[in-house]
Amino acid sequence: QDAGAAQMARARQGTLTKPPGSLGRLEDLAEFLAGWQGHAMPALDKVQALVFAGNHGVCAQGINPFPQEVTAQMVANFETGGAAINQLCRLNGADLTVVALDLDRPTADFTSRAAMDDAETLEALQRGATAVQQADALILGEMGIGNSTVAAALAHAILGGDAQLWVGRGTGSDATARAHKAEVVARGVALHAARTPMGKLAALGGREQAAICGAVIAARLARIPVLLDGFICTASVAPLWAANPALLDHCLIGHASAEPGHNGLCAAMGKRPLLDLGMALGEGTGAALALGVLRGALACHRGMATFAEAGVSDA
Amino acid sequence: QDAGAAQMARARQGTLTKPPGSLGRLEDLAEFLAGWQGHAMPALDKVQALVFAGNHGVCAQGINPFPQEVTAQMVANFETGGAAINQLCRLNGADLTVVALDLDRPTADFTSRAAMDDAETLEALQRGATAVQQADALILGEMGIGNSTVAAALAHAILGGDAQLWVGRGTGSDATARAHKAEVVARGVALHAARTPMGKLAALGGREQAAICGAVIAARLARIPVLLDGFICTASVAPLWAANPALLDHCLIGHASAEPGHNGLCAAMGKRPLLDLGMALGEGTGAALALGVLRGALACHRGMATFAEAGVSDA
Known part of the structure; x- marks a missing residue:
């Protein structure tokens, strides 16, 4: 982070025609973007949105009412522009790229063995990292039938507590299904409890979770600020956070998911989501909507008159 | 409200390529806009933003560090495009009109007599109502040195409790100033305690508060959905709410203000603000930023493929 640029942005905020601090988090966001972009007048001219898709062996445990084919069907829907993420990227000016990760080759069922071996994990990390282009900000999202179970497992494995705390209704599940999901999560987490955080990413995560981690690391190195989506995205980077919380310093969380585990994850990471609208769709939709807040912050930061200019x- | 259009919008939401309910409040907003606009596919092609400005006799009590001249200076800043509201309206596609209400003739000091007489109140209501144009949505905001004190007085007069509950730091005031502000508010409210809600609007309100009420009524008659801004806007319509809560059925609250009294007002009215970003600027800025959320709701509602369309x- 460029402390000088951040400080210059903060100083500019103090000269704009408004009471000091009255734009609240919009002022913090201008400073945050200035710090990561290294300019006192940050911009959002080019925003990349990356949605990673994967399939999961744990679906064999019957944790999701949708068939795994829906992952590929939704990827096709992304590609033809029919999904929610397409509409929100178009609205808020983000360039969407969908990366389908070996959908015809689901990971292994994490209740019997590691979901991915080391080579598969590294490949997914790599594909996430190489998908990141130079941009003013990066939006991350995911799609994968069964991946709210994967996210709950990662959150439970990294943060502990009761498995039920991390398990929500996911995509269309009811209360009975939820109890079953918690039992599956607890079993998987217990099986791989001895691993390191990144080992847990391999054992419990899917390819899209690893790809998100790879993209976050690549963005960190390129000093690109990141908007994570909701529960699944945040859980995906929990292993990075456990390895070193500073790896997520350039990440904002777009929205507070309706999934019950998200609040605990955000609290542990000390990050407050920008929006709280009861959304639980994934795809990056909460992040793409929150991009509008970032644009608002910069519209004010760049466009407002100073007290001196306005008299x-x-x- | 057109219940048929709202129901058709709700039915459409159930066919779109996402788990039912997963867009959270965005789905509710699509239905809300459909109901008020009377179309299952609502639009936001034309959005009007109205900012009303007024000056207040209660400034004689020393409740604000800024001189009243700043109200006119900020109106000039709005007119030349330098304020926060200009940037946010431009970003989110709202047409901004600023209505300065007799700035050189402040209302009377409400601690000694009614701020406005009946004729002045009616004129301000009328000016608010006639400023409303046919549009797909209306954003309301305000500017007026001292008007966070006016808002606190209206909230206290309508909802009771302790005056200190309703008084925040306002524009640049410190803790001592805040205690003084609470004392001024308590004195004013006590003086006019016998009045009806609309009588309290006249006695404690300023011209911009009455104009906001007039605009809300005009929008209600024209079935135009309204985005109120934050604390001062919400307090301005508290007398309408006290007269008949249904008068605000077409109103959303754009953001949760950092002013401490806002939460109590929203809770009393049963309305949850769309954004919560620590803003406390006024001008309509929280509502203009929240317009982006409405646009997101309609982008999804109108643009997403159905399950059948996407296969x-x-x-």
Whole structure:
């Protein structure tokens, strides 16, 4: 982070025609973007949205009412522009790329063995990292039938507590299904409890979770600020956070998911989501919607007159 | 409200390529806009933003560090495009009109007599109502040095409790100033305690508060959905709410203000703000930023493919 640029942005905020601090988090966001972009006047001219898709062996445990074919069907829907993420990227000016990760080759069922071996994990990390282009900000999202179970397992494995805390209704599940999901999560986490955080990513995660981690690391190295989506995205990077919380310093969380585990994850990471609208769709939709808040922050930061320019009396 | 259009919008939401309910409040907003606009496919092609400005006799009590001249200076800043509201309206596609209400003739000091007489109140209501144009949505905001004190007085007069509950730091005030502000508010409210809700609007409100009420009524008659801004806007319509809560059925609250009284007002009205970003600027900025959320709701509602169109398997 460029502390000088951040400080110059903060100083500019103090000269704009408004009471100091009255734009709340919009002022913090301008400073945050300035710090990561290394400019006192940050921009969002090019915003990349990356949605990673994967399939999961744990679906064999019957944790999701949708068939795994829906992952590929939704990828096709992304590609023809029919999904929610397409509409929100178009609205808020983000360039969407969908990366389908070996959908015809689901990971292994994590209740019997590691979901991915080391080579598969590294490949998924790599594909995530290489998908990141130079941009002013990066939006991350995911799609994968069964991956709210994967996310719950990662959150439970990294943060502990009761498995039920991390398990929500996911995509269309009811209360009975939820109890079953918690039992599957607890079993998987117990099986792989001895692993390191990144070992847990391999053992419990899917390819899209590893790809998200790879993209976050690549963005960190390129100093690109990141908007994570909701529960599944945040759980995906929990292993990075456990390895070193500073790896997520450039990440914002787009929205507070309706999935019950998200609040605990955000609290542990000390990050407050930008939006709280009861969404639980994934795909990056909460992040793409939150991009509008970032654009609002910069519209004010860049476009407002100073007290001196406007001839307004300062207090 | 057109219940048929709202129901058709709700039915459409159930056919779109996402788990039912997963867009959270975005789905509710699509239905809300459909109901008020009377179309299953609502639009936001034309959005009007109205900012009303007024000056307040209660400034004689020393409740604000800024001189009243700043109100006119900020109106000039709005007119030349330098304020926060200009940037946010431009970003989110709202047409901004600023209505300065007799700035050189402040209302009377409400601690000694009614701020406005009946004729002045009616004129301000009328000016608010006639400023409303036919549009797909209306954003309301305000500017007026001292008007967070006016808002606190209206909230206290309508909802009771302790005056200190309703008084925040306002524009640049410190803790001592805040205690003084609470004392001024308590004195004013006590003086006019016998009045009806609309009588309290006249006695404690300013011209911009009455104009906001007039605009809300005009929008209600024209079935135009309204985005109120934050604390001062919400307090301005508290007398309408006290007269008949249904008068605000077409109103959303754009953001949760950092002013401490806002939460109590929203809770009393049973309305949850769309955004919560620590903003406390006024001008309509929280509502203009929240317009982006409404646009997101309609982008999904109008643009997403149905399960049938996309060939995605439903659960």
